[in-house]
Amino acid sequence: MPKLFRFHFFFVLSGLLAFGTGRAARAQEFTPRLAVPPDSLHAAENADDLPADSLGRRFDEARLRLSLQRFTRRKTIVGRGVQAFFRLTRPREEDHGLDAVLLNRQFDQHNFKIVRRVTITPFDAFGYSLNDSLRRPRTFVEKAGNAVHIRTAPARIRQLLLFRPGQPLLPQALAESERLLRQTDELLDARVLVNELTATRDSVDILVQTTDVFSINAGFDVRSATEAIVTAGDRNFLGLGHQFDNRYQYGRDLPQTWGYEGTYQVPFRNFVYARGYYFNEFEAHSGGVSVQRDFYSPSARWAGAFSSDAINLRLVLPRDAPPPEGEQPNFQFRSYTSHSLWVGRALRLRSYDLGYENPGRLIIAGSVRHENHTTNPTNTPDDRTRTIVLGTVGYSVRRYYKDKYLFGFGRTEDVPAGTLLSFTTGFESSTFLPRHYFDARLAMAGYSVQQGYLYGSLGFSTFKRAGRGGWEQGLLTGQAMYFTRRYRVGSYQVRNLLNLRLAAGFNRYPAEVLLSGLGGVGGAVRGFRPQGQVLPTSRFVASYEGTIYTPLSLLGFRMAILGFADIAYINQRIGGGSPFGSEAPYSGFGIGFRFRNELTVLRTFQLLLGFYPRGQLTPNGLRLFETNRDSYQFNDFSFGQPGVVRYDLQ
Numbered sequence: 001m002p003k004l005f006r007f008h009f010f011f012v013l014s015g016l017l018a019f020g021t022g023r024a025a026r027a028q029e030f031t032p033r034l035a036v037p038p039d040s041l042h043a044a045e046n047a048d049d050l051p052a053d054s055l056g057r058r059f060d061e062a063r064l065r066l067s068l069q070r071f072t073r074r075k076t077i078v079g080r081g082v083q084a085f086f087r088l089t090r091p092r093e094e095d096h097g098l099d100a101v102l103l104n105r106q107f108d109q110h111n112f113k114i115v116r117r118v119t120i121t122p123f124d125a126f127g128y129s130l131n132d133s134l135r136r137p138r139t140f141v142e143k144a145g146n147a148v149h150i151r152t153a154p155a156r157i158r159q160l161l162l163f164r165p166g167q168p169l170l171p172q173a174l175a176e177s178e179r180l181l182r183q184t185d186e187l188l189d190a191r192v193l194v195n196e197l198t199a200t201r202d203s204v205d206i207l208v209q210t211t212d213v214f215s216i217n218a219g220f221d222v223r224s225a226t227e228a229i230v231t232a233g234d235r236n237f238l239g240l241g242h243q244f245d246n247r248y249q250y251g252r253d254l255p256q257t258w259g260y261e262g263t264y265q266v267p268f269r270n271f272v273y274a275r276g277y278y279f280n281e282f283e284a285h286s287g288g289v290s291v292q293r294d295f296y297s298p299s300a301r302w303a304g305a306f307s308s309d310a311i312n313l314r315l316v317l318p319r320d321a322p323p324p325e326g327e328q329p330n331f332q333f334r335s336y337t338s339h340s341l342w343v344g345r346a347l348r349l350r351s352y353d354l355g356y357e358n359p360g361r362l363i364i365a366g367s368v369r370h371e372n373h374t375t376n377p378t379n380t381p382d383d384r385t386r387t388i389v390l391g392t393v394g395y396s397v398r399r400y401y402k403d404k405y406l407f408g409f410g411r412t413e414d415v416p417a418g419t420l421l422s423f424t425t426g427f428e429s430s431t432f433l434p435r436h437y438f439d440a441r442l443a444m445a446g447y448s449v450q451q452g453y454l455y456g457s458l459g460f461s462t463f464k465r466a467g468r469g470g471w472e473q474g475l476l477t478g479q480a481m482y483f484t485r486r487y488r489v490g491s492y493q494v495r496n497l498l499n500l501r502l503a504a505g506f507n508r509y510p511a512e513v514l515l516s517g518l519g520g521v522g523g524a525v526r527g528f529r530p531q532g533q534v535l536p537t538s539r540f541v542a543s544y545e546g547t548i549y550t551p552l553s554l555l556g557f558r559m560a561i562l563g564f565a566d567i568a569y570i571n572q573r574i575g576g577g578s579p580f581g582s583e584a585p586y587s588g589f590g591i592g593f594r595f596r597n598e599l600t601v602l603r604t605f606q607l608l609l610g611f612y613p614r615g616q617l618t619p620n621g622l623r624l625f626e627t628n629r630d631s632y633q634f635n636d637f638s639f640g641q642p643g644v645v646r647y648d649l650q
Contacts, residue, residue, distance in 0.1 A: 107194050112168045114203040118161065119195075120154040121207070125214040125599050130191050141556075145214055150239040152186055152212050159241070159269055160184065161192075161208070162299065169204060176297050179400055179414050181210055185243065186236035188213050188598055189412060212236070217601040219628075227251035235601045241267040249281075256282035271296045286311040288338075295346060295638040298359060298398045304343040305641055311336055315377055315511045316535060332377030332511055336386075342367030342641040346396075359399065363422070365392045367642040377511040386430045390437065392642040394422030401447045405486050405493045405549050407630055409558040409596045415453060417445045418637040426642070428463070435463045435472075439645060443637065453483040455635065461645045462506070474506030475647050481632065493549035499632060503650035504538040512647055514539055524568035525588040527610040527625045529617040534586075536570035539650075543567075545631065547594070557595040557605070564608075564631075565589050588612045604628055 123130075124146040127137025137143050160180045162173040174192045181190035188211045195205040215236035221229040233245035243265040250258045259281035266274045271293055278287040288309030295303045312335045344365030351358035371386040397418040406413050424439040439461035447453045462474035480500045487494040501524075503514060513535040524541040548561045567587045592608030605628050612621045 107174055108171070110169055110194050110199065110204050111171045113199075115163050115165050115167055115169050115206055116198075116203045117205045118158070118163070118165055119205065119207050120157050121209045122152045122154065122157060123209070123211045124151055125149050125188070125212040128211050130189050130209055130211055148216070149212065149214055150236070152210065152236060152241070153239045156186075156236075156239065156241040156267070157181065157208060157210060159267060159271075162297065163206065169206075170299070172299075174206070176299065177208075180296065181208075182412065182414060184241070185601065186213055186215055186241055187211065213598075214600045224251065227253075233601075252282070254282040271300070282314065284311070284313045294640070295344065295363075295396075298346075298361060298396075301346050302344070303346075303365075303639070304341075306341050307339070309338045311338065312375075316513070316533070333375045334373070334377055334511075335375040336371045336373040338369065338371045340367060340369040340641070340643075342643075344392075344639055344641075346639075359397050359418075361396045361398075363392070363394045363396055363639045365394075365639060365642050366390065367392075369643065384431050386428065388426055388428040388437065388644065390424055390426030390642040390644075392422055392424040392639070394420065394639060396420050396637055396639060398637045403447075403449070403453075403486070405495060406453075406483060407633070408598060409549060409560070411598045415447050416634050416636050417447045417453075419444050420637040420639075422639065424461075424642050433469060434466045435469070436466065437461070437463055437644060443635065445635075445637070448485075450485055452485045453481075455479070455481045457635065459645070470507070472507045473509065473512075473647070475645055475650070476502065476504040476506070477645070477650060478502040479635075491551045495547050495549075497543075497545040497547070497632065499541075499543040499545075501541045501543075502539075503647075504540075505647060508537060508647065513537055514648060514650055524570075525566040525586055525612070526564065526627070526631060527590065527608060527623055528566075528586065528588050528612055528615070529623065530615050531617050534570070534572070534615070536572055538571040540569045541566065543631075554595065556599065557597045560594040560596070561591075562594050562606075562608075563591045564610075584614060586612070586615055604630060 124137070126142035126145045126149075127135065127139075129135045137146055161177045162180070163169055163177065174194070178190050178192040181187050181192070190211075191207075191209045193207045193209075195207050198205045213235070215234050217231065217233050217235070219229070219231040221231075223229065227249070228251060229247065229249045231245070231247050233243070235243050237244060243263070245261075245263050247261045248258070249260075252259065261277075261279045261281075263275065263277040265276075268274065272291065273293070274289070274291045276287075276289045279285060286309060288307060288311075290305060290307035292305030292307075293303050294300075313333065315332045315334060342365060344363060347362040347364070349358045349360045349362060366389075368389050369387070373384055373386065397420075399417045401415040401417060402412055403415050404410055404413060406415065420441065420443040422439075422441045424437070424441075426437045428435045428437055439459065441457070441459040443455070443457035445453065445455040457477075457479045459477045460475070462471050464471050478500075479502070480498075482498045484496040505512065505514075514537065524539055544565045546563050550559050550561065552559045565588070567585050569585045570583075588610050590608050590610035592606060595605045595607075605626065607626050608624070610623050610625065612623065614621075616623065
């Protein structure tokens with residue numbers, strides 16, 4: 001049956017059913033009026049663009065659905081037709097209850113009512129709790145911390161809300177606004193509620209309450225007698241949501257003994273962010289500016305960004321055999337400027353279930369990127385200019401659930417689940433032969449309070465030279481991550497994590513390696529410091545982590561006990577053949593403590609003892625180290641800029 005006929009048939013049938021019952025007819029009466037009580041006239045002064053009657057648009061779905069369900073029980077042709085073409089189930093609720101689901105229906109009875117007023121109440125970082133309205137700062141530390149902290153401005157909080165005074169309250173705008181507030185760096189928790197005491201038939205008042213994070217951060221990390229790292233920043237400068245970070249390192253055993261990295265980010269309305277950065281170390285120095293707007297929510301329709309960068313990389317060309325002791329690596333340089341622009345559009349998909357909005361989105365995006373190279377490594381194409389135009393089409397479903405004790409220590413965490421399927425293709429023009437680019441990705445995740453969280457992704461990208469040229473710079477990536485359910489043992493909480501990661505390069509250029517190697521940030525074996533150079537071209541990693549969350553705390557830092565095991569299979573060969581060599585794997589096993597303070601920006605601090613059977617710099621294979629970075633993170637199911645997948649950062 002054609003779609004147009006289906007919709008006409010549906011509305012005709014709806015009208016017949018409504019005509020048959022007076023109450024249903026009154027529920028479906030679309031009267032062009034705007035009923036605003038006297039105390040809400042000021043909210044409707046700027047409502048010239050609103051529909052004549054927002055309540056008229058919100059017909060009683062439950063009553064109509066029940067009427068249609070009774071109609072489908074009739075053994076008639078029309079009744080069987082309705083049953084065949086429409087899903088008339090109740091609004092979906094998860095088996096584990098609404099408390100675990102972020103997008104709930106607690107305030108569905110207020111959908112499409114006019115928002116009269118929005119009252120925003122931000123609280124300081126220390127001594128307050130949204131779960132206990134009577135809690136107040138009592139200790140000297142709490143009061144002193146709040147004295148030097150600048151509370152988040154209501155104007156900044158208002159930037160993250162999906163509703164405005166004088167406009168209709170769209171479905172799930174409250175819950176989604178609460179999630180967006182909670183995901184910012186400057187806020188710990190948020191509640192977005194309807195004031196039921198002042199709610200009327202056609203208008204509501206909204207209450208927004210937030211608790212801050214202590215946004216100022218500073219650190220001094222001593223690496224050796226002569227080497228140290230100094231950090232300083234603010235994730236909520238002046239309470240406006242501005243962010244700046246500075247990192248200075250000195251005393252390194254490199255030709256350039258110092259390194260600096262600085263960023264500054266400014267938020268604007270409509271979820272637009274501007275950012276500037278500068279990076280200068282021995283391996284690379286770069287700088288740039290960007291303005292971007294992401295698909296911040298399933299309700300977002302447009303996204304895009306513009307960026308301009310200047311980059312100078314010092315690359316290490318791998319060798320067939322390790323270099324002799326004392327010989328300098330084969331350094332090569334790549335210098336270029338880059339400018340990029342992209343725009344994306346999310347299209348809603350229709351739903352034939354009256355009690356359930358289709359969460360799927362069809363995404364269409366396009367991007368253009370231009371690079372002007374001044375220096376390139378030897379044994380690589382000497383492209384002076386490079387322009388790549390890409391287009392992406394994809395399908396995305398995003399759901400969020402509430403849980404605790406995943407990355408945090410008891411705070412509410414939003415767990416993403418859903419599906420992401422995308423296909424990207426485009427054309428690259430350069431000094432040499434032009435090339436086509438292809439990229440396909442699939443990611444899925446599911447969540448259950450009883451079963452835990454399971455995430456899986458698979459992607460493949462490659463270039464193909466025009467004409468009869470071959471395939472080159474291929475990259476196969478994959479990941480499988482599983483969080484077990486949360487187990488309670490008295491006042492202790494226990495979770496286990498298994499994470500598998502794959503990055504395999506095919507027909508890559510000689511200068512291309514996985515820069516993260518085996519240790520360091522993004523590395524495969526945490527805490528590992530190799531004796532010599534380890535420059536893999538392909539890598540498979542299996543990691544396990546078990547965490548026991550204790551009720552103990554020290555100076556506001558909650559403590560957890562963790563154990564880990566990392567095993568990495570790598571290949572350092574250049575050229576074709578199997579992506580993995582026959583050499584023994586690198587591995588690391590350890591135990592330690594994780595400290596976390598949810599009220600500060602520097603939330604996580606880990607003190608770990610690791611044992612590495614092979615390749616560790618220390619003679620006995622033991623290393624005591626600390627880190628303030630999470631080993632894992634969730635992958636959201638939103639689309640970003642269409643681009644070439646970075647091989648070196650996998």
